[in-house]
Amino acid sequence: MLTAACTSNAEKDPDPTTATSPAPTPAPTPTPTPDAVDVTVKPERPSAMDGPPTADGAAVVAEYFLGLYPYVYATGDLEAWDAVSDDACVFCGSVSDGAATMHAAGHRQTGGVVAIHEMHGTEVNPQAFYTVDVRATQGELFEHDDSDAIVDTGPAQDFTLLIGLGWDGAAWSVREVDVHPAGS
Amino acid sequence: MKLRRGIVAVTSCALILVSAGGALAETEGITGQTSATADKSVVRLSAFEGERALRAQNAGARPEERLFEYRRGLACQPPGPAGLQDQAATLTDTELNGPCAGPTVPLNDCAGDPPVMPLWRHTRTAVTAEWEPYVYAAPGGCPGELLPQLSAADFRVLPIAPSTIQVQPDRGWVLVNMDTIVLTDPAEQTFRTTLLGYGVDVVATPTQFTWDFGDGAQHLTTTSPGHAYPNQDVVHAYRELGTAAVTLTTTWSGRYRVDGDDDWHDVVGTAQTTSTAAPFEIVERRSHLVAKDCNEDPRQVGC
Numbered sequence: 479m480l481t482a483a484c485t486s487n488a489e490k491d492p493d494p495t496t497a498t499s500p501a502p503t504p505a506p507t508p509t510p511t512p513d514a515v516d517v518t519v520k521p522e523r524p525s526a527m528d529g530p531p532t533a534d535g536a537a538v539v540a541e542y543f544l545g546l547y548p549y550v551y552a553t554g555d556l557e558a559w560d561a562v563s564d565d566a567c568v569f570c571g572s573v574s575d576g577a578a579t580m581h582a583a584g585h586r587q588t589g590g591v592v593a594i595h596e597m598h599g600t601e602v603n604p605q606a607f608y609t610v611d612v613r614a615t616q617g618e619l620f621e622h623d624d625s626d627a628i629v630d631t632g633p634a635q636d637f638t639l640l641i642g643l644g645w646d647g648a649a650w651s652v653r654e655v656d657v658h659p660a661g662s
Numbered sequence: 663m664k665l666r667r668g669i670v671a672v673t674s675c676a677l678i679l680v681s682a683g684g685a686l687a688e689t690e691g692i693t694g695q696t697s698a699t700a701d702k703s704v705v706r707l708s709a710f711e712g713e714r715a716l717r718a719q720n721a722g723a724r725p726e727e728r729l730f731e732y733r734r735g736l737a738c739q740p741p742g743p744a745g746l747q748d749q750a751a752t753l754t755d756t757e758l759n760g761p762c763a764g765p766t767v768p769l770n771d772c773a774g775d776p777p778v779m780p781l782w783r784h785t786r787t788a789v790t791a792e793w794e795p796y797v798y799a800a801p802g803g804c805p806g807e808l809l810p811q812l813s814a815a816d817f818r819v820l821p822i823a824p825s826t827i828q829v830q831p832d833r834g835w836v837l838v839n840m841d842t843i844v845l846t847d848p849a850e851q852t853f854r855t856t857l858l859g860y861g862v863d864v865v866a867t868p869t870q871f872t873w874d875f876g877d878g879a880q881h882l883t884t885t886s887p888g889h890a891y892p893n894q895d896v897v898h899a900y901r902e903l904g905t906a907a908v909t910l911t912t913t914w915s916g917r918y919r920v921d922g923d924d925d926w927h928d929v930v931g932t933a934q935t936t937s938t939a940a941p942f943e944i945v946e947r948r949s950h951l952v953a954k955d956c957n958e959d960p961r962q963v964g965c
Contacts, residue, residue: 544692551690566856568703572695580690587689600708601783602800603718604730607711609704609800619689632689639692642704656704659693 515591517552521545527562531645533599536608539650540641541594544614547573548590554581562652564644569655584624590632591617605645607653612639636660705801706810710860712781712800713808714922729786732799734779736769738762753798756782772804810857812864812918814931820853822866824937825912830891835943841897844873844908845888851914861921866933870913873898876906876941900944907941 526538543562550559556574563570580587596613619632640656716732725731735758757766769777782796829836830843846868853864873882875898888896900906916929956965 547692569695573690576690576695590689590691592692600798600800602708602781603711603715606715607707609708616692619691621689630689632691632694635691635693637693640704640708642707654703654707655695657693657695 515545515548517548517588517591520549520553520555520558523558527650529645529648529650531605531608531650533601533608535599536601536643536650537597537599537610539643540597540599540610540612540639540652543641543652544592544594544612544639547592547616548587550574550577551580551587551590554578554586562650564651564653567652567654569657570652580621585629586622588620588622589617590619593617605647608643608645610639610641610643612641613637614639706803706807708800709778709803709808710810715783715799716781717922727789729789730783731785731793732781732783733758733796734802735782735796736762736766737780737798739765739767753780756780756796756798758782758784758796769802770804775805777804778802778808809920809923810860810862811927812857812862812916812929814929814933816855816857817864817866817914817916817918817929817931818933820855820864820866820916820933822851822914822933822935824935825868825871825887825910827908827910827937827939828888828890829908829939829942830894835945836900838900838903838944838946841894841899842875843888843891843894843897844875844910845890845894845896846871846910846912848887857920862918864916864918864929865926866914866916868912869915869932871896872911872913874909874911875900876908877902877904877944903944903946905941905943907938909936909938911936 521542524538524542526535527542529535539562543559546559546562550556550573554577556577559570559577560574563574577587592614593616594612594614596611598611600609600611602609613636615634615636618634619630620628621630621632623629637660638658640658642653642655644651644653712732716734719728719732735756737753738755738757739762740754741764753767755762767780769779771777780798780802781800783799784793784796786793825846825848828845828847830845836842848868850868851866853866855862855864868887869885871884871887873884873896875882877900879898879901882896882898884896886895888894912935914933914935916933917926918929919926950964952964953959953962956962959965
């Protein structure tokens with residue numbers, strides 16, 4: 479009931495893939511739109527994870543990281559996320575905690591696929607530190623309870639990210655993420 | 663902080679939220695994650711790392727042997743609306759590549775300190791080859807922002823060992839109305855920690871001592887750690903018989919040095935530790951004339 483009344487911002491839908499749909503059928507109750515990406519399927523670890531450290535490699539790792547985001551909320555499987563997250567990364571830890579709490583309560587989240595519109599890797603300190611600018615949209619989010627009922631939804635959001643990645647000589651890690659909601 | 667759903671949606675749903683008794687479940691989108699976004703921490707990390715790269719360059723290969731080179735310079739104002747000037751995607755050219763077509767991106771106001779320009783990097787394929795144009799590497803900022811800063815909160819979580827208290831005379835009892843001497847060891851303590859992934863040396867120095875003599879008397883605050891007899895400078899005369907324990911609160915100031923930086927910086931703020939010495943008796947002793955040394959004849963009158 480709560481969510482049904484809140485999801486009428488159809489005109490704000492920023493998803494470019496649906497913007498040209500001829501007749502979007504307004505759903506009376508929130509139903510997860512079938513994503514092109516099944517968020518319960520673990521994203522494949524890219525070979526760029528093993529280096530060499532380059533700005534382009536950093537961008538591939540950042541894309542992988544953002545692909546893991548909906549996966550950890552959908553499944554509660556944090557292994558790959560934690561493996562690519564630096565211990566000091568506040569954003570990464572927030573996601574781990576949030577997903578763990580949600581799954582401990584028997585809930586899960588679907589949707590939230592991150593569509594990357596533009597990304598650009600920058601070599602800041604060769605062999606050591608890289609940044610990746612990302613302009614992206616995260617799709618609508620659905621939180622399910624233990625009976626699989628949708629208990630909450632979140633709207634799709636546009637944002638820019640600045641992701642800082644470190645290379646320690648053998649592996650990449652995400653050192654921190656700055657998020658700027660679009661228009662802020 | 664969890665995601666707050668879009669402001670528009672919340673406003674339009676306010677009545678329904680109330681009637682639903684409050685929504686406990688919240689979806690977790692990227693923009694709702696706790697992060698140091700407000701601090702622009704990746705921007706800061708980039709500034710640190712860029713500064714480190716620049717320092718490494720200046721300490722490394724000779725200029726004529728370099729295949730890449732960092733330099734600070736003003737950014738040309740990118741076309742289009744002025745946006746996030748710290749983001750690489752919007753900073754594409756620098757006056758290091760030649761005069762800008764338009765204005766340059768203004769620098770931070772560093773409250774009197776000279777602002778630091780953004781960092782640019784150019785490469786060449788061989789020492790005989792031409793340099794490629796400079797490309798953006800890292801933001802500038804203010805001088806103090808180019809290395810991580812150890813906050814008072816960071817300082818306070820260090821395991822500073824509380825000061826040890828020495829009481830003189832040290833025999834389990836002291837005399838009423840006579841000076842009791844207290845002192846502590848003012849040794850610095852050194853720590854090795856990390857800050858945003860950087861190794862940091864920290865030195866904690868005791869700067870102020872507040873003595874509570876445990877008898878209700880006003881606390882005594884000193885900058886001296888006290889000295890042993892006969893050079894004592896922190897003393898207290900107990901006025902009542904009984905038992906007391908001395909408690910010392912030590913205020914520590916800190917300084918730190920980030921790896922890659924030659925300078926020590928002061929921590930803004932202090933830490934405190936508290937220690938309590940073993941309790942002792944406050945006793946009265948009266949002098950009497952006795953015939954012989956009491957140690958030789960403890961049974962004689964007056965001993």
